[in-house]
Amino acid sequence: MKSVLKSITLSMLALGMMSSALAAAELRFTVWTGNEAHLAMLNGIAESFRETHPDVTVRFETIPAGDYTQKLTFQLAGGNPPDAGWMMEDAASTFANAGVLEDLAPTLNAAEGYDLADFSEPAMGLWGADGKVWGVPFSTSPFVIFYNKDMFDKAGLEDPLALAAKGEWDMETFQEVAKALAEATGKWGFEFKDGQGYDTRIMHALMPPIRAYGGDVWANQECGFDKPEAIAAVQQLHDMTFKDKSIVPPGENGDYFSGNSAMTINQISRASLMPDAGFNWGIAPLPTGPGGEAPVIGQAAIVVFTAGRQKELAAAFVAHMTNEANVAKMAQFFPPARNSVLSSEAFTASNNLIPAEQMEVVGNAIANGKVLPSHERSPQLLAAMKPRVDALWRADANVEESLKTVCAAIQPLL
Amino acid sequence: MTARDERAPWLTLKMREAMEAWLFISPTLAGFLIFFVGPLCAVVWYSLTEWNLLSQQSVFVGLDNYDDALFHNLDFWQVVRNSIVFAIGLVPLNMALALALALALSRRFAGVVFFRTVFFAPVVTSAVAWAIVWKFLLQGEAGFVNQMLAGIGIHGPNWLREPDWAMVAVIVTRVIKMVGLNMILYIAALQAIPRDYEAAARLEGASNWQIFRMITWPLLGPTTLVIMVITTIGSFKVFDHIYLMTGGGPENGTLVLAFYIYQQGFQFFDVGYASALAMIMFVIVMGLTVVQLALRRRDT
Numbered sequence: 001m002k003s004v005l006k007s008i009t010l011s012m013l014a015l016g017m018m019s020s021a022l023a024a025a026e027l028r029f030t031v032w033t034g035n036e037a038h039l040a041m042l043n044g045i046a047e048s049f050r051e052t053h054p055d056v057t058v059r060f061e062t063i064p065a066g067d068y069t070q071k072l073t074f075q076l077a078g079g080n081p082p083d084a085g086w087m088m089e090d091a092a093s094t095f096a097n098a099g100v101l102e103d104l105a106p107t108l109n110a111a112e113g114y115d116l117a118d119f120s121e122p123a124m125g126l127w128g129a130d131g132k133v134w135g136v137p138f139s140t141s142p143f144v145i146f147y148n149k150d151m152f153d154k155a156g157l158e159d160p161l162a163l164a165a166k167g168e169w170d171m172e173t174f175q176e177v178a179k180a181l182a183e184a185t186g187k188w189g190f191e192f193k194d195g196q197g198y199d200t201r202i203m204h205a206l207m208p209p210i211r212a213y214g215g216d217v218w219a220n221q222e223c224g225f226d227k228p229e230a231i232a233a234v235q236q237l238h239d240m241t242f243k244d245k246s247i248v249p250p251g252e253n254g255d256y257f258s259g260n261s262a263m264t265i266n267q268i269s270r271a272s273l274m275p276d277a278g279f280n281w282g283i284a285p286l287p288t289g290p291g292g293e294a295p296v297i298g299q300a301a302i303v304v305f306t307a308g309r310q311k312e313l314a315a316a317f318v319a320h321m322t323n324e325a326n327v328a329k330m331a332q333f334f335p336p337a338r339n340s341v342l343s344s345e346a347f348t349a350s351n352n353l354i355p356a357e358q359m360e361v362v363g364n365a366i367a368n369g370k371v372l373p374s375h376e377r378s379p380q381l382l383a384a385m386k387p388r389v390d391a392l393w394r395a396d397a398n399v400e401e402s403l404k405t406v407c408a409a410i411q412p413l414l
Numbered sequence: 415m416t417a418r419d420e421r422a423p424w425l426t427l428k429m430r431e432a433m434e435a436w437l438f439i440s441p442t443l444a445g446f447l448i449f450f451v452g453p454l455c456a457v458v459w460y461s462l463t464e465w466n467l468l469s470q471q472s473v474f475v476g477l478d479n480y481d482d483a484l485f486h487n488l489d490f491w492q493v494v495r496n497s498i499v500f501a502i503g504l505v506p507l508n509m510a511l512a513l514a515l516a517l518a519l520s521r522r523f524a525g526v527v528f529f530r531t532v533f534f535a536p537v538v539t540s541a542v543a544w545a546i547v548w549k550f551l552l553q554g555e556a557g558f559v560n561q562m563l564a565g566i567g568i569h570g571p572n573w574l575r576e577p578d579w580a581m582v583a584v585i586v587t588r589v590i591k592m593v594g595l596n597m598i599l600y601i602a603a604l605q606a607i608p609r610d611y612e613a614a615a616r617l618e619g620a621s622n623w624q625i626f627r628m629i630t631w632p633l634l635g636p637t638t639l640v641i642m643v644i645t646t647i648g649s650f651k652v653f654d655h656i657y658l659m660t661g662g663g664p665e666n667g668t669l670v671l672a673f674y675i676y677q678q679g680f681q682f683f684d685v686g687y688a689s690a691l692a693m694i695m696f697v698i699v700m701g702l703t704v705v706q707l708a709l710r711r712r713d714t
Contacts, residue, residue: 070680077467094683098469198575199661250664251554251575379681390664393575 024055027314030072030085032065035272038333045329049320058317066200076100081307083314087135089299089371090203090378092126097376101134102304107315108133114319115340120367123337126374127301135301136322139334141267142365143193143208143296145287149280151262155184160263160284161358171212174287175236178246181262188254189246191261198250202382202389207296207372208265209233214291217373221414223407226400229291234392235399242395250393267298268362269333271353283358285365295369300334335366342366377413384409460689467683479690489666490674490691494698496581497671501649503585508645509638511593516600517626530601534594541591545658548587549574577667580660584668588655592648596641603637604630639710643703650699671695 033039039060046058061082063071069091075081087095095101105128108116119137127135145160152159157177163169178189192198197205207217215229224230241247248254248261256264257273265286274281286295302321304314320326327338332350336342348359375381388409392402425433461479465472483490519530536544551558552573560570571579607630615625653672656662662669662677669677675695679688 073468073680073683077470094468098466100468199663249554251552251572252556253550253553379683383677383681386663387666387669390575390577390666393664 027058028082030061030082032068034062045326081305083308083310084304087303093374093376096134102306103132105133111319118338118340135303137301137337139300140337141298141335142369143265145284147263151185155181161282164284169287171287171289179244182246188248188261191248191254191256191264193265208286211294212289223411225403226407231400238399285361295365297369297371299371457689461693463686465686467685479687493669493674504649505645508589512596515597520601520604536591537594541654575664577665580668607633
């Protein structure tokens with residue numbers, strides 16, 4: 001009798017454990033940040049999701065940014081997709097076109113108090129069409145100029161923020177200032193984003209000046225590199241690199257964050273590196289050009305994968321993560337795409353490293369900026385561009401001819 | 415009659431031995447079939463399809479991928495040319511240097527172990543660390559190598575940003591990294607040559623060069639063949655070094671076959687095309703190996 005009772009008790013216990021295991025769920029969410037402050041904030045948001053979904057935990061899995069898209073592809077191809085994750089703008093079209101991203105519109109529209117229309121329309125451009133939403137942008141981060149205030153002071157020059165306030169911060173001044181800085185300090189005047197403007201960040205190097213001159217790299221399936229605006233913009237960069245010797249040239253190291261360049265172009269998430277840089281610094285808008293103000297925005301969104309086993313739950317978490325309160329929380333690190341948050345004072349005061357007047361630069365750029373171009377064949381386009389752009393970065397290169405060969409190479413892919 | 419014969423009277427001794435032999439080799443055979451033959455057959459099949467890794471859509475296209483690579487893709491022939499230039503630059507340089515080092519270090523003298531270790535150390539050094547350090551040393555004007563050259567009045571090129579010099583740079587740094595391995599193989603072969611031959615030749619009044627040409631070099635033949643085959647195969651398979659140092663650039667100047675296959679498969683997600691390229695590379699490497707073996711057979 002005793003043993004029968006024992007077996008019944010054990011069976012009940014096992015069943016109880018099984019049922020609680022069935023109710024509990026874990027969402028796997030891939031990100032490219034390993035920053036402790038970022039992860040603490042994300043875990044806080046996951047914790048607050050438990051108020052409505054008490055048995056759900058979210059595990060954030062960090063994949064380094066350089067390998068992110070590729071590893072994500074392997075996970076999808078290997079039948080081990082994460083439930084949700086971050087996605088970079090250059091991968092958006094490729095992934096959406098392959099049909100691997102879940103339409104989030106039904107969940108977001110049904111979520112209580114979730115105002116999808118609050119997201120700025122240009123910011124949503126890459127992430128949906130025909131009423132479908134493949135991703136919700138969480139970081140709409142404009143490119144800004146980071147400058148080394150100490151080097152400007154040493155050269156006796158006004159800094160870019162002051163010049164911008166006077167309406168004098170244009171491409172011409174940018175060239176003059178960079179040259180003067182290089183001559184006065186013996187270091188470099190300007191470094192492309194993370195020193196990778198000749199390799200992995202070709203677009204980040206060329207796009208802002210081309211737009212400032214009123215051009216575009218491509219639009220409406222037509223290559224724009226060989227248009228007069230693009231040629232003038234790239235010619236200026238080429239002159240700065242090889243004639244003025246003010247831009248860090250290919251094959252050289254001139255890290256801004258180590259004080260070897262007076263200016264660089266980057267996004268505000270890099271401000272987290274500045275406390276250790278050991279010099280006074282500031283941020284300013286991109287220089288204007290003949291095309292007027294042309295802020296350029298890099299973007300990242302949160303997506304849910306169709307192959308995931310917990311799609312509905314993952315979509316519900318995305319709705320929670322991108323509601324107004326949580327977008328405001330994330331805004332301290334990732335500039336938001338929600339108009340309500342963007343226009344709030346809380347946003348300009350959200351980053352304790354960047355003063356409010358400089359955060360306004362960020363806010364204005366988001367409101368007026370244009371996202372970096374994306375294309376369903378982005379990897380092929382970049383690979384086709386790369387060798388032709390390499391040829392451009394020779395001291396004796398003919399800029400116009402080089403840009404024509406870039407167009408000849410990418411036009412069939414567009 | 416033994417007990418065993420009673421259990422299986424139809425088994426002859428020969429059959430039993432064969433069965434035992436198959437049983438003993440079956441674990442290795444299973445591994446070989448699953449991890450080598452299986453994937454190889456799969457690659458042949460994939461090469462006949464258009465398979466997108468991301469969307470997981472696959473369509474049978476027959477020989478279209480081969481046709482495209484061989485007859486329509488201009489980049490492909492530049493890539494093959496680059497691979498051949500890399501191999502032609504690397505194999506003789508590596509072997510000559512390995513032999514020279516082995517000749518110098520095969521004899522016993524104080525400090526010989528230290529020198530052998532110094533030349534072998536790069537072989538066991540992490541490929542990533544090696545490439546990153548060299549990339550740093552080979553920077554433009556501020557790079558260590560160019561600073562050294564400037565010290566003796568030479569204006570060095572921007573090594574990794576000019577296509578021809580980038581190829582030279584990746585070949586030389588690869589040779590320095592891998593030469594230690596071939597050096598060890600040559601040292602082993604040199605030490606296996608009986609000393610009597612050299613002593614007898616000296617008695618006959620042979621010079622060092624004559625001893626090397628008439629005795630040492632012919633006796634090193636089998637080792638030289640092995641080294642040549644494995645170094646050639648290795649040079650066609652080079653990937654990490656290119657990926658880390660130049661990414662195939664500048665101007666596709668160092669874009670070699672293995673890196674190109676990786677690009678097609680894992681950056682463009684076109685696994686079918688990448689598989690066709692892998693098959694072409696397999697045929698090229700196999701062909702070169704057969705030619706090398708045939709030449710050796712003809713010589714002996």
